[in-house]
Every structure is written in C-alpha cells, then in structure tokens.
Amino acid sequence: xxxxxxxxxxxxxxxxxxxxxxxxxxxxxxxxxxxxxxxxxxxxxxxxxxxxxxxxxxxxxxxxxxxxxxxxxxxxxxxxxxxxxxxxxxxxxxxxxxxxxxxxxxxxxxxxxxxxxxxxxxxxxxxxxxxxxxxxxxxxxxxxxxxxxxxxxxxxxxxxxxxxxxxxxxxxxxxxxxxxxxxxxxxxxxxxxxxxxxxxxxxxxxxxxxxxxxxxxxxxxxxxxxxxxxxxxxxxxxxxxxxxxxxxxxxxxxxxxxxxxxxxxxxxxxxxxxxxxxxxxxxxxxxxxxxxxxxxxxxxx
Amino acid sequence: xxxxxxxxxxxxxxxxxxxxxxxxxxxxxxxxxxxxxxxxxxxxxxxxxxxxxxxxxxxxxxxxxxxxxxxxxxxxxxxxxxxxxxxxxxxxxxxxxxxxxxxxxxxxxxxxxxxxxxxxxxxxxxxxxxxxxxxxxxxxxxxxxxxxxxxxxxxxxxxxxxxxxxxxxxxxxxxxxxxxxxxxxxxxxxxxxxxxxxxxxxxxxxxxxxxxxxxxxxxxxxxxxxxxxxxxxxxxxxxxxxxxxxxxxxxxxxxxxxxxxxxxxxxxxxxxxxxxxx
Numbered sequence: 012x013x014x015x016x017x018x019x020x021x022x023x024x025x026x027x028x029x030x031x032x033x034x035x036x037x038x039x040x041x042x043x044x045x046x047x048x049x050x051x052x053x054x055x056x057x058x059x060x061x062x063x064x065x066x067x068x069x070x071x072x073x074x075x076x077x078x079x080x081x082x083x084x085x086x087x088x089x090x091x092x093x094x095x096x097x098x099x100x101x102x103x104x105x106x107x108x109x110x111x112x113x114x115x116x117x118x119x120x121x122x123x124x125x126x127x128x129x130x131x132x133x134x135x136x137x138x139x140x141x142x143x144x145x146x147x148x149x150x151x152x153x154x155x156x157x158x159x160x161x162x163x164x165x166x167x168x169x170x171x172x173x174x175x176x177x178x179x180x181x182x183x184x185x186x187x188x189x190x191x192x193x194x195x196x197x198x199x200x201x202x203x204x205x206x207x208x209x210x211x212x213x214x215x216x217x218x219x220x221x222x223x224x225x226x227x228x229x230x231x232x233x234x235x236x237x238x239x240x241x242x243x244x245x246x247x248x249x250x251x252x253x254x255x256x257x258x259x260x261x262x263x264x265x266x267x268x269x270x271x272x273x274x275x276x277x278x279x280x281x282x283x284x285x286x287x288x289x290x291x292x293x294x295x296x297x298x299x300x301x302x303x304x305x306x307x308x309x310x311x312x
Numbered sequence: 313x314x315x316x317x318x319x320x321x322x323x324x325x326x327x328x329x330x331x332x333x334x335x336x337x338x339x340x341x342x343x344x345x346x347x348x349x350x351x352x353x354x355x356x357x358x359x360x361x362x363x364x365x366x367x368x369x370x371x372x373x374x375x376x377x378x379x380x381x382x383x384x385x386x387x388x389x390x391x392x393x394x395x396x397x398x399x400x401x402x403x404x405x406x407x408x409x410x411x412x413x414x415x416x417x418x419x420x421x422x423x424x425x426x427x428x429x430x431x432x433x434x435x436x437x438x439x440x441x442x443x444x445x446x447x448x449x450x451x452x453x454x455x456x457x458x459x460x461x462x463x464x465x466x467x468x469x470x471x472x473x474x475x476x477x478x479x480x481x482x483x484x485x486x487x488x489x490x491x492x493x494x495x496x497x498x499x500x501x502x503x504x505x506x507x508x509x510x511x512x513x514x515x516x517x518x519x520x521x522x523x524x525x526x527x528x529x530x531x532x533x534x535x536x537x538x539x540x541x542x543x544x545x546x547x548x549x550x551x552x553x554x555x556x557x558x559x560x561x562x563x564x565x566x567x568x569x570x571x572x573x574x575x576x577x578x579x580x581x582x583x584x585x586x587x588x589x590x
Contacts, residue, residue: 025589059589062409063408063409064405064408065589080413082413082416085410088411092409096401096405096406097401098323098401099401100326100327100328101326105322109319109323112315112319113407113411113412114411115315115411153410
C-alpha cells in the first residue's frame with residue numbers, strides 16, 4: 012500500500028506548552044482517516060506542521076516517499092484548515108484561477124469542481140458575498156482542483172447550520188466514494204464515525220489510539236439488565252465468567268455489566284431464568300464511538 | 313519568475329484599491345508635467361514654470377526624478393497593503409498550503425516591487441523626455457542623454473523604498489500601522505540626524521558621513537534636492553554674496569548602500585516569514 016504521509020515523533024512547543032508531543036502515524040492511500048480530539052488537543056497544530064505553515068520543534072514528517080520538498084508535495088495535496096481563506100474582492104472563479112496558478116495546474120477543472128460543490132451558478136459572485144457554508148464549499152472545490160492524492164479537512168463543519176453540515180458531509184462522502192484519501196480532523200465524534208474508516212485519537216498532543224474505527228474497542232459490548240430483585244441479579248452476574256465490571260446505576264436502577272465473550276441476548280436470558288431471575292429489562296449494546304472516546308480520554312487523564 | 317509575477321498580478325489586478333492608487337500615481341505624474349507647462353497669467357504677469365529652466369536638459373533628469381519621488385507614497389500604500397492583506401485575509405496561509413514556498417512568496421512580492429520601480433522609471437523617463445523636447449533650450453543629442461545617472465539613482469531609490477515598505481508590511485501585518493510605522497521611522501531618523509548634527513558631532517560633513525547609512529537618509533541621498541541648482545536661485549545667492557555649493561552628483565557608494573538595505577529588507581522579510589507560525 013502506498014504511504015502518503017509519515018510522521019515521526021513530531022513535536023511542537025509554544026513556549027512552555029507542548030501542543031503536539033512525539034506524534035507518529037502513517038496515512039495510507041485509499042483510507043478515510045479521522046483525527047479526533049477535544050478542542051485544543053493539537054489537531055490543527057499537527058496539520059499546520061505538515062502543511063508548512065507551523066514550524067515544527069523536533070521530529071520530522073515527509074510526504075509520499077520523502078523525495079520532494081514539502082511545498083512541491085503540497086501541490087498534490089488538497090487542504091483546508093480552519094476557516095476558508097480567499098481574496099474577498101475576487102469572484103469564486105477568479106479565486107480558483109489563482110489557486111490553479113499556485114498549484115501549477117490547468118484551470119480546466121474549475122467548473123467541474125464548482126458543480127461538485129453546488130456553486131456553479133455563483134461562480135461570478137465575489138467571495139465576500141458568500142455565506143459561511145458557501146465559503147466552506149468553495150474551499151473544498153479549491154482543494155480538489157488538482158485532483159489531489161489526499162484531501163485534508165480541518166473541522167469542515169465548524170460553525171455551519173444543520174443544512175450546511177449536511178451538505179458538507181454529503182460532499183465528503185461523495186469524494187470518499189471516488190477513492191480519494193481523506194484526512195478529517197474533528198472534535199465531532201459522529202462525524203468521524205459516519206465518514207472515517209480509520210481514526211487517530213489525540214489528547215493534549217499525545218496519541219491515544221490509532222487504528223480502524225471498528226477495531227477501536229475489542230470488547231463485546233455490554234448489557235443493561237433489570238429484575239425485581241437486583242441484588243440477586245448482581246450476585247448471579249458476579250458468579251459468572253461472562254461478565255465483569257458489574258455496576259448498579261442508582262438513577263435508573265439498571266444493572267450494567269461488560270461482556271467478556273460474545274453472548275447472545277437469548278442465551279443470557281435463558282441462563283438467568285434458569286437461576287430463577289426474571290428480567291424486566293434487557294438491552295445489549297455496543298459502545299458508541301463517543302463512549303469509547305470518553306473512556307479513552309478519561310483513562311489517560 | 314514569470315509564474316510568480318503572474319500569481320502576484322492576478323492578486324493585484326482585481327483589487328479596486330490597487331487600481332485606484334496606481335491610476336492616481338501615474339495620473340499625477342502626467343498632471344504635474346502638464347501643470348508645469350501651463351502659462352499662468354497672474355495680474356498681467358506672464359509666468360510659466362517651464363521658462364525658469366527646469367525643463368532644460370540635462371537638468372530635467374534631476375528635477376523630475378526628485379519631485380516624482382514624492383509620489384512614491386501612493387505606490388507604497390499599494391505595496392504595504394499587498395503584504396499586510398495577505399495576513400488579514402489569511403490568504404498567506406492558504407497560499408502556503410496550496411504549495412507555494414515561503415521563499416516563492418517573498419520573491420513574488422519582490423519581483424512586483426522591481427516591476428513597479430522599473431515601470432515608474434520608464435514612465436518618468438518618457439515624461440521627462442517629452443517635456444524636455446518641448447521646453448528645453450538645448451536639444452542636442454549629447455546633452456539630452458547626459459546626466460542619465462539620475463534615472464538609475466531613481467530606480468534604485470524606488471526599489472529600496474518599496475522593499476522597506478514590503479518588510480514593514482510583513483513585520484507589522486496591518487497596512488495602516490505599517491504606514492504609520494514608516495512615518496514614525498522617518499521622524500525618528502530626522503531626530504537622530506538632528507541630534508547627531510547639533511548635539512554630538514556638530515559638523516554637517518561628519519554627520520552626513522554617518523547618517524548616509526540610515527535607510528531613509530540613504531535613499532534621500534540618491535537624488536538630492538535640485539532647487540539650489542536652478543539658475544534663478546544661483547543668481548539670487550550670488551547677489552546675496554553667499555555661495556551655495558552642494559554636491560548633487562550620484563555616487564556609486566550611495567547606490568551600494570541602498571542596494572545593501574534592499575538586500576537586508578528582502579532577506580529580513582524571508583527570515584521573519586520563516587520564523588513565524590501562521
């Protein structure tokens with residue numbers, strides 16, 4: 012598999028603050044990556060470093076096979092970070108023409124990309140007349156002009172209204188379906204969950220997890236149970252090897268137990284019934300990315 | 313180089329303020345020339361500026377370059393804002409992300425400075441040539457094309473000054489503040505020169521030997537004031553029995569000093585940009 016970006020112990024310090032701490036990961040071609048982390052966790056700084064706008068303190072990174080200078084490699088990358096930045100006095104088309112000149116590519120694809128993000132009818136409007144959602148879509152069109160090897164998006168839905176968020180996500184999905192590698196930084200978990208195949212979780216500049224989204228939690232999920240006699244239920248669970256970490260939630264009066272094996276709900280119900288416990292509530296759940304994320308960031312607090 | 317110029321001119325050509333300022337700049341050039349050639353009739357007194365010998369070759373090269381250089385402030389605004397707008401629009405960041413190197417970015421700006429300076433010089437050359445051909449008392453080929461070093465001095469002066477503006481634009485990041493800084497720097501230099509001249513050294517020649525290395529002073533030295541060279545003023549001075557002896561010539565070392573400042577400003581802009589996190 013072709014590697015697009017490699018980070019080796021990349022570190023950035025702003026005075027006493029370490030924004031990115033010995034971060035290492037690889038981006039392979041064809042996957043959709045999410046960089047996940049709370050606000051201020053170093054996502055944007057990391058992207059800033061690999062995109063040549065923030066100076067690294069130590070460590071290194073290289074694009075593709077590392078034989079090219081960063082700025083030349085960036086001509087094959089499409090990226091938007093934080094807010095969309097264009098010249099306010101130019102029209103959408105003039106702005107994209109300028110990007111073509113900088114990237115050294117033909118301007119033949121401008122209309123095609125404007126159509127992809129649904130801005131073709133506004134191509135001759137000045138950038139300053141655009142709404143935030145339109146600006147963001149123009150930024151995506153601009154990032155796609157060179158048919159990039161990888162598309163980097165930093166908080167692409169930040170500050171947008173629900174409709175705008177939906178539009179951007181549709182566009183991202185469309186692009187991902189075309190086989191473009193995407194690196195998406197976000198603090199919104201459902202965004203990453205919906206779009207990404209791989210995830211890198213960072214907190215305070217330290218990498219907590221990197222790998223496939225679906226392999227993130229090796230556990231088999233958990234069950235929520237309730238019976239007339241919760242004490243008997245708990246002791247029955249505690250004496251069984253299927254469960255661990257058994258807790259009673261005092262608010263809902265539900266017993267929560269983590270499964271140690273893949274157990275079917277029917278088998279579990281049958282087992283408890285045979286022990287004389289009749290359940291009034293049985294739900295088997297997989298933890299959502301959000302819970303896993305909170306779990307991960309809590310453990311390392 | 314052409315690619316970088318092409319990029320920068322794409323940015324400039326759609327900007328209304330750039331267009332307006334450039335038109336004012338080149339418009340004023342021509343207007344001043346026209347104004348000088350108008351014949352005034354004040355209280356029956358026939359007066360024409362052109363008759364005072366200001367458009368005589370080769371003096372016109374000196375006179376026009378000196379007065380035209382006051383107009384450079386209009387282009388200075390263009391230069392400063394083309395730097396600082398990249399910060400305020402955050403387009404500098406986007407340019408770098410799109411695959412421009414920091415060096416290319418500075419070079420594209422510096423090439424633009426060169427082009428503006430060359431065009432201004434060509435413009436003043438043509439305006440002076442036309443005015444001279446109309447009004448000059450001497451139109452011999454050898455006289456017309458003497459003293460042309462003022463053209464070179466003017467070119468170097470503009471390049472130096474605009475590089476200074478470019479550096480300030482990067483340093484201060486806001487166009488209004490950068491222009492303010494330029495003004496404050498000019499006052500600062502004048503005060504320092506004044507103190508050196510009257511308080512510390514007390515001798516104008518020795519002071520000049522030091523102050524010629526100041527950035528703005530070195531640029532001002534390239535084309536010195538031409539008024540005292542006028543026949544009218546000279547004869548008036550003779551009647552008052554005072555001699556005005558000034559060194560009007562353009563010296564090679566003065567050109568060198570300004571070129572050194574230019575190099576420092578361009579290099580400083582690049583260093584500043586490389587050091588900064590955007």
